Amino acid sequence: MAVHLQKELDKIKKRILALGALVEERVHLAAKAIESKDSELCERIIRQDHDVDEMEVEIEEECLKILALHQPVAIDLRFIIAVIKINNDLERIGDQAVNIAQRVAFMATRRPYEFAFDYSTMAEKSQDMLRKSLDALVNFDLDLAFKVMTLDDEVDRLKDDAYDRIKAEIQKHPDRVGYLINMLLVSRHLERLADHATNIAEEVVYLVEGEIVRHGNF
Amino acid sequence: MSQTTEAVKIPDPGSERPLKMASEHLNFFYGDFEALHDVNLEFYENEVTALIGPSGCGKSTYLRCLNRMNDLIPISRVEGKILLDGDDIYAPDVDVVSLRSRIGMVFQKPNPFPKTIFENIAYGMKVNGLRKKSEIEARVEQSLLQAALWDEVKDRLDDTALGLSGGQQQRLCIARALAVEPEVLLMDEPCSALDPIATQKIEELIHQLKELYTIIIVTHNMQQAARVSDITAFFYLGKLIEIGVTDTLFTRPKLKQTEDYITGRFG
Numbered sequence: 001m002a003v004h005l006q007k008e009l010d011k012i013k014k015r016i017l018a019l020g021a022l023v024e025e026r027v028h029l030a031a032k033a034i035e036s037k038d039s040e041l042c043e044r045i046i047r048q049d050h051d052v053d054e055m056e057v058e059i060e061e062e063c064l065k066i067l068a069l070h071q072p073v074a075i076d077l078r079f080i081i082a083v084i085k086i087n088n089d090l091e092r093i094g095d096q097a098v099n100i101a102q103r104v105a106f107m108a109t110r111r112p113y114e115f116a117f118d119y120s121t122m123a124e125k126s127q128d129m130l131r132k133s134l135d136a137l138v139n140f141d142l143d144l145a146f147k148v149m150t151l152d153d154e155v156d157r158l159k160d161d162a163y164d165r166i167k168a169e170i171q172k173h174p175d176r177v178g179y180l181i182n183m184l185l186v187s188r189h190l191e192r193l194a195d196h197a198t199n200i201a202e203e204v205v206y207l208v209e210g211e212i213v214r215h216g217n218f
Numbered sequence: 219m220s221q222t223t224e225a226v227k228i229p230d231p232g233s234e235r236p237l238k239m240a241s242e243h244l245n246f247f248y249g250d251f252e253a254l255h256d257v258n259l260e261f262y263e264n265e266v267t268a269l270i271g272p273s274g275c276g277k278s279t280y281l282r283c284l285n286r287m288n289d290l291i292p293i294s295r296v297e298g299k300i301l302l303d304g305d306d307i308y309a310p311d312v313d314v315v316s317l318r319s320r321i322g323m324v325f326q327k328p329n330p331f332p333k334t335i336f337e338n339i340a341y342g343m344k345v346n347g348l349r350k351k352s353e354i355e356a357r358v359e360q361s362l363l364q365a366a367l368w369d370e371v372k373d374r375l376d377d378t379a380l381g382l383s384g385g386q387q388q389r390l391c392i393a394r395a396l397a398v399e400p401e402v403l404l405m406d407e408p409c410s411a412l413d414p415i416a417t418q419k420i421e422e423l424i425h426q427l428k429e430l431y432t433i434i435i436v437t438h439n440m441q442q443a444a445r446v447s448d449i450t451a452f453f454y455l456g457k458l459i460e461i462g463v464t465d466t467l468f469t470r471p472k473l474k475q476t477e478d479y480i481t482g483r484f485g
Contacts, residue, residue, distance in 0.1 A: 002481070002482035002483055005482065018392065025326065071441055072473055072481070073468045073469070073480050073481060074468060074469065074470065074476075074477045074480055074481050075477055076481050077468075077469060077482060078470070124389065209470075210469060210470025
């Protein structure tokens with residue numbers, strides 16, 4: 001029975017990593033879309049989201065099956081619980097990529113505007129957090145997981161910066177408020193994405209240590 | 219008393235119950251073979267302690283040391299102490315029969331006497347010298363009630379106990395153990411011969427009985443240990459390896475060895 005369970009766990013691990021890779025790619029495309037304002041690319045991101053959704057459901061079903069059939073304990077139990085939560089976070093990250101694509105698609109339909117907030121640093125940092133959180137999961141790497149948690153503060157600062165600058169711009173050009181709100185929302189989506197990467201890192205800490213470190217509880 | 223065990227102990231911050239039993243530096247030998255090595259364990263009132271470990275790890279041997287059942291094996295030898303309410307049960311002046319009425323035992327296979335249901339329960343009381351019929355009857359009823367069997371057998375107390383189902387026979391054996399009003403109840407894989415429904419009944423019973431007794435249970439069924447016990451002790455090769463609050467031991471054991479066993483990675 002242990003061999004059988006081990007096979008199932010290996011399968012789940014492969015699938016959650018495959019989902020991670022897929023979501024990483026979506027986020028990468030969304031970051032590209034922010035820069036290029038390519039509406040076709042935005043369409044593609046929106047259209048392909050159901051792949052992520054389908055995979056998420058499949059992984060959850062597999063996890064529930066293992067819980068029901070094997071009643072895992074200790075590290076196996078923590079692994080399944082962590083995967084169920086990480087699975088959810090990855091799906092939500094996929095949603096944030098779609099949200100970004102929708103904002104950019106909206107902005108692309110409006111007349112060009114000379115003011116632009118440079119999102120490249122924020123997008124890079126968010127992607128870096130996602131990559132590191134998944135690496136921490138693969139390698140059960142506690143140090144890396146804790147590092148992701150500290151990186152979240154930098155993304156939050158960049159979001160506050162975007163807020164201040166876009167707010168000032170709205171005051172200067174109230175006629176472009178729709179465009180600017182969409183621009184502001186991009187920062188919100190990137191920040192949420194980074195939050196989900198932080199959640200993944202926290203789940204990795206639970207997986208390795210058995211300690212719940214959410215809500216700054218570390 | 220301080221915990222002297224070398225085993226890794228997960229602290230139990232919630233436990234403020236009085237100490238009921240303890241073993242101190244317990245070694246046990248079958249001839250030259252040392253089946254238990256330096257086992258230090260404490261059992262608190264109204265707690266259920268589960269002893270787990272692979273076959274041959276000494277958990278049943280340990281359980282049987284606790285009411286001197288191993289005395290029946292001629293080549294066996296005990297070193298160290300087992301304390302019940304602070305007194306050594308292996309002291310020379312201890313009367314083993316009265317000790318066993320304080321520490322009851324339920325075995326793996328239901329073993330009712332080939333007598334009526336009533337006599338099975340009344341037997342121990344009679345051995346202990348109880349003669350008053352009304353009192354015996356009251357205690358038979360009370361024991362069967364406590365063992366959650368009364369409703370099923372109250373109309374056929376004079377039928378043979380061998381006509382009961384396996385699950386009923388096991389509850390009868392629990393009732394028989396309870397009839398002599400023990401303080402500690404030892405259970406050696408009490409559900410291993412039972413189907414899932416009978417098992418569930420016994421597990422529910424354990425939950426109820428711990429309000430009144432200190433319970434120590436040996437089980438091969440890890441899920442059962444997780445469900446019924448407050449404390450779990452893991453034995454391996456005659457040694458106590460890790461002991462701790464059951465919830466913690468099954469979610470994040472401290473030792474790799476414990477984790478490997480409970481996740482089925484060795485054994």
